[in-house]
Amino acid sequence: MSSTAVPSPAHEIKRGLITALPVVLSFIPFSLVLGAQAIQKGMSTGEISLLTAVNFAGGSEFVAVNLWTSPPHLFLIALMTLLVNSRHILMGAALTPYLKDLPKRKVISALFFMCDESWALALTDTKNSPGQKFSYYFYLGTALGLYLGWIGFTTIGALIGPIIGDVTHYGFDMAFVAVFLVLLKGMWKGFKMAIPWLVSLLVAIISYCFLPGAWYVLLGMLAGLTVAFIITPYD
Numbered sequence: 001m002s003s004t005a006v007p008s009p010a011h012e013i014k015r016g017l018i019t020a021l022p023v024v025l026s027f028i029p030f031s032l033v034l035g036a037q038a039i040q041k042g043m044s045t046g047e048i049s050l051l052t053a054v055n056f057a058g059g060s061e062f063v064a065v066n067l068w069t070s071p072p073h074l075f076l077i078a079l080m081t082l083l084v085n086s087r088h089i090l091m092g093a094a095l096t097p098y099l100k101d102l103p104k105r106k107v108i109s110a111l112f113f114m115c116d117e118s119w120a121l122a123l124t125d126t127k128n129s130p131g132q133k134f135s136y137y138f139y140l141g142t143a144l145g146l147y148l149g150w151i152g153f154t155t156i157g158a159l160i161g162p163i164i165g166d167v168t169h170y171g172f173d174m175a176f177v178a179v180f181l182v183l184l185k186g187m188w189k190g191f192k193m194a195i196p197w198l199v200s201l202l203v204a205i206i207s208y209c210f211l212p213g214a215w216y217v218l219l220g221m222l223a224g225l226t227v228a229f230i231i232t233p234y235d
Contacts, residue, residue, distance in 0.1 A: 009137040016141020019125070023117050023142075024149035031150055034061060035157020041068040045158040052154045056115055056147055059217075060084035086218045090225060091119045098126065098134035106136060113143035195231060200224030 007015075038048035043065065051061055060081040067077050092111055099107045122139040126132055204220030211219075 007135070012135050012137035013141035013144075016121075016135075016138040016143075017145045019121055019138070020118070020142040020145040020149075023121070024145050027146070027149050028153050030058070031153035032157035032160070034058070034065060035154040035159070036161030037062075038065045038068070038154075039158050039161040041065055042070050043068055043158075045155060048158050049151060049155045052151045055081060055085075056113065056150065057081075057085050057088070058115070058150070083215060084217050087116075087221050088114065090221060091116070094123065095119065098136075102136060110136065110139060110143070113140070113147055115143070115146060118143040118146050196224040196228040199227045 034052075035045075035048055038051075039045070043051075048065070051064060055061060055064070063080045063084050064077050067073065067080060091114060095110065095114070099110055102110070118139060121142045122134070125138055126134045129135070200220040200223050203223035204216040207216035207219045
């Protein structure tokens with residue numbers, strides 16, 4: 001009688017790190033952009049490193065850096081960060097079925113290290129695994145790799161920013177868009193399932209054109225969620 005061996009936590013963490021490596025490398029261009037822009041805005045290397053460590057969400061970090069003044073308008077930065085990060089509400093909800101049976105300490109760590117890329121890699125791995133089983137340690141491996149890589153390369157960007165000048169002239173910021181397109185391709189499930197994405201995109205574009213700040217993120221999220229709720233069949 002044969003039995004399927006359960007992978008060890010160390011094996012799954014290593015597998016997660018290896019899977020995340022291409023994404024970590026793709027982080028280099030736009031993390032350098034973030035670090036360099038932070039220095040140009042008057043932040044210190046320690047401040048941008050602390051920001052990326054505490055608020056692990058690249059989009060809101062770019063918003064915070066662009067809004068940075070001396071002294072900083074903390075309430076405005078916090079509000080814009082909340083709006084940009086509102087998409088994490090949906091991401092956390094999508095992870096809930098896989099985290100509900102885990103100890104609270106694991107749930108908290110999973111949610112703290114969650115970012116768009118680790119979330120997408122973990123769900124794609126779950127979809128492609130036998131029995132669609134979620135691997136917490138695979139997820140942790142991807143998240144830790146992305147977390148440490150993001151902080152490290154952003155710090156390097158802050159250190160070399162004054163030397164290389166405005167790195168956006170080299171087109172590094174396009175890597176941000178490219179990464180998300182690749183992640184979306186990996187999660188493609190057909191046109192019908194993409195309808196909420198398209199509605200969310202359309203609402204976000206319209207909101208961006210007519211509303212100031214980062215309201216387009218929240219409105220796009222709510223529009224996509226509403227459409228997904230309407231078109232999803234229930235037994």
